[in-house]
Amino acid sequence: MILVWLAEAALFVLIVAGILAERPLTLAAVALAIVIAGALLRLVTPLRSTLARAFGRHRTAALLGGAALALVLPVTLRSSPYWTFVATLALLYVTTGQGLNLQIGTAGVINLAGAAFAGLGGYSVGLLTVKTGWPPWLAAAVAPWVAVAVGTLLFVPILKTRGHYLALVTIAFVFIFNILMNNLEFTGGPQGIKNIPTLRLGGHAFTARLTLFGVDLPAHANFYYAALATAGLTTWILGRLHDSWLGLALNTLRDDEIAARCCGVSLTREKLIAFSIGNFFIGLGGALYAVMVGFVSPPDFDFGYSLIMLSVIIIGGVDSIGGVVLGACLLLPLPERFRFLHEYRLLLYGLVIVVMLLYRPRGLWPAGIRGYR
Amino acid sequence: MPPLELLLQQTLNGVMLGMMYALVAVGFTLFFGVLDVIHFSHGDIFMLGAFAGLSALLALAAVGLRTPFVTLPLAFIAAMVVTGLVGVMAERVCVKPLARSAPLMTLLATLSLGLVLRESVLIFYPRGADPKPFPQLLPAGGFEVGGVAIRYENLAILGIGLAAMVAVDLIISRTKMGAAVRAVAQDPEAAQMMGVNLDRTVDATFFLGSALAAVAGMLSGFYYGEIHFIMGITGGVIGFSAAAIGGLGNVYGAMVGGLLFGLLQTTAAAFIPRGSEFRDVVAFAVVMLFLIFKPSGILGEKSVERV
Numbered sequence: 242m243i244l245v246w247l248a249e250a251a252l253f254v255l256i257v258a259g260i261l262a263e264r265p266l267t268l269a270a271v272a273l274a275i276v277i278a279g280a281l282l283r284l285v286t287p288l289r290s291t292l293a294r295a296f297g298r299h300r301t302a303a304l305l306g307g308a309a310l311a312l313v314l315p316v317t318l319r320s321s322p323y324w325t326f327v328a329t330l331a332l333l334y335v336t337t338g339q340g341l342n343l344q345i346g347t348a349g350v351i352n353l354a355g356a357a358f359a360g361l362g363g364y365s366v367g368l369l370t371v372k373t374g375w376p377p378w379l380a381a382a383v384a385p386w387v388a389v390a391v392g393t394l395l396f397v398p399i400l401k402t403r404g405h406y407l408a409l410v411t412i413a414f415v416f417i418f419n420i421l422m423n424n425l426e427f428t429g430g431p432q433g434i435k436n437i438p439t440l441r442l443g444g445h446a447f448t449a450r451l452t453l454f455g456v457d458l459p460a461h462a463n464f465y466y467a468a469l470a471t472a473g474l475t476t477w478i479l480g481r482l483h484d485s486w487l488g489l490a491l492n493t494l495r496d497d498e499i500a501a502r503c504c505g506v507s508l509t510r511e512k513l514i515a516f517s518i519g520n521f522f523i524g525l526g527g528a529l530y531a532v533m534v535g536f537v538s539p540p541d542f543d544f545g546y547s548l549i550m551l552s553v554i555i556i557g558g559v560d561s562i563g564g565v566v567l568g569a570c571l572l573l574p575l576p577e578r579f580r581f582l583h584e585y586r587l588l589l590y591g592l593v594i595v596v597m598l599l600y601r602p603r604g605l606w607p608a609g610i611r612g613y614r
Numbered sequence: 615m616p617p618l619e620l621l622l623q624q625t626l627n628g629v630m631l632g633m634m635y636a637l638v639a640v641g642f643t644l645f646f647g648v649l650d651v652i653h654f655s656h657g658d659i660f661m662l663g664a665f666a667g668l669s670a671l672l673a674l675a676a677v678g679l680r681t682p683f684v685t686l687p688l689a690f691i692a693a694m695v696v697t698g699l700v701g702v703m704a705e706r707v708c709v710k711p712l713a714r715s716a717p718l719m720t721l722l723a724t725l726s727l728g729l730v731l732r733e734s735v736l737i738f739y740p741r742g743a744d745p746k747p748f749p750q751l752l753p754a755g756g757f758e759v760g761g762v763a764i765r766y767e768n769l770a771i772l773g774i775g776l777a778a779m780v781a782v783d784l785i786i787s788r789t790k791m792g793a794a795v796r797a798v799a800q801d802p803e804a805a806q807m808m809g810v811n812l813d814r815t816v817d818a819t820f821f822l823g824s825a826l827a828a829v830a831g832m833l834s835g836f837y838y839g840e841i842h843f844i845m846g847i848t849g850g851v852i853g854f855s856a857a858a859i860g861g862l863g864n865v866y867g868a869m870v871g872g873l874l875f876g877l878l879q880t881t882a883a884a885f886i887p888r889g890s891e892f893r894d895v896v897a898f899a900v901v902m903l904f905l906i907f908k909p910s911g912i913l914g915e916k917s918v919e920r921v
Contacts, residue, residue, distance in 0.1 A: 345718070349716075349718065351718060351721065353725075395902075398906040398907075399902070399905065399906055404717050404718065404721075405652045405717065405721065406858065406905050408652070408721055409652075409851070409854055409855060409858060409901075409905070410902050410905055412851050413851060413855065413898040413901060413902060414898075414902075416894060416898060417894070417895050417898050417899070420892065420894055420895050421895060424892065544847065548725065548726075548729060551722065551725075552726075555722060584737060585737060587729055587732075587733045588729075588730055588733035588734060588737060590726075590729065591726040591728075591729035591730035591733060592730055594726035594729075595707070595708055595723055595727055595730065598708070598719055598722060598723045598726070599707075599708065599712070599723070602715065
């Protein structure tokens, strides 16, 4: 148990050091430490197997340790509101990623319109708060249902068709959504919707600085904790779903539709369930984004973001709950850290995805084989 | 009832647009027929063809050749060859190796490859983010027939597009390679047993499809007067939609689908209020309806799987 916590703490220290290191000497030292740690894990097999056994035996302790470290992260990052923001964004991508993973990874329903459904959530929050004066928390609670409703209405007829047609329809939908948001007046046109009020919890506005146990944290820390709670809840819910009979049915229908049908799995119903649940969480991510950033505009939800959400899942691991978390935590901060590569960001994403699909199609943290105790 | 001239004018425009879409759609349908894959980066190959053509034209102008009679064919050939080779490379790298695994993998891989192509042009072409003007080499001027203005440029585009489609038809139906393509599309194993070299046939198909996309790209450059690195996204989606409407796997279906899509766009732009902003929405909405009610397309898909 101690070993698990030590390992997690070591990883945490390395990550935070990697994020915050500024001077070339510290940077080099951290890089060296990461390389050494990686090499040790790769080459020293007894170390790897001991760690694997320890993590397997003490799962709850590992989860608690991870949760504690995640709670402490903003404290360590308090000198940099920017990185707190990046961390929050990564957590939002975990939320949307889990939803998208349910659709693409678990159920095999190819949804390339992730950005559009997130946009539906975000724009719903914007419209409900700015145009009709709803309180933000209510708008954020209702907005994901808009995404679900639109998804269901539009795609019930399509779900019966073959995979690549569904992909085409979702791509068409992203474009339609983008054009509509850009051209309709009530959605604000190219400017989008501004001045979305921020969340308030019991009088504490989320844009005010937060003081926790005497430590003064930047304002973004509020949203970090909200996003952390949401991401944690989403991962837990979808993790349980994945392990349930529903997840098993979805996997069956992904792998072989004819066999699934023969086993009594109703194709359209199960696909619709997966699609709707996934859309809920994607819309939730979009809604939280709207509340956090304070405005939504059409370029925030275009096809490029669909591809980023997709890469989170592929790089992390298709149909893997842990993989999505890993993918989001890698794919969001790394480009920010390596700012000099910012111009080449999308190019590198594309190359990495192609390479991963050719050589490691199951991702960096593959979904394990189902075990039934 | 809108005036007849407007109707005819828009029909002409629609046919021209449709010609270009059809050329891209034929590529999609050929790839689906041969390998059973949707090659999502085909739209970006179309964009690459346009840029290759532009580069060729600029290079020829720099060398001093400016007569359209000479530069046009040269540029077309150069663009077709370069784009065809890139298409073959794309196939070798990420379509063929994944053809046996789940369709999702090929979809994602080709989508990402398209992203790589797009970003490469953005990053490596000088000032890639700006739309690039395309030299107006087609004959200017025009004439009027019954109130409809017909420009020589439009006729040239129509002519070149038509020539390309006729060439494709001849290749597919009259040559040995065309027969090999059709055989592989019907049954890859049986074709191999008949002595068809599968790898070479697939390479040839991708070369042909990509070369066609290059022609479409250059025509698009002449039509709009400019090219932009993001033209591949919409071009690819439209091409795929057109191929799907016409029936995936059916070359004539792709041509019909392309023409239909072009006509849809122009009629929507002309006859629906605020149509020009929403013409893509209308066209895609129609495509979605098509896929809901007749997913096998107008002329029928190559295979039907029912449970």
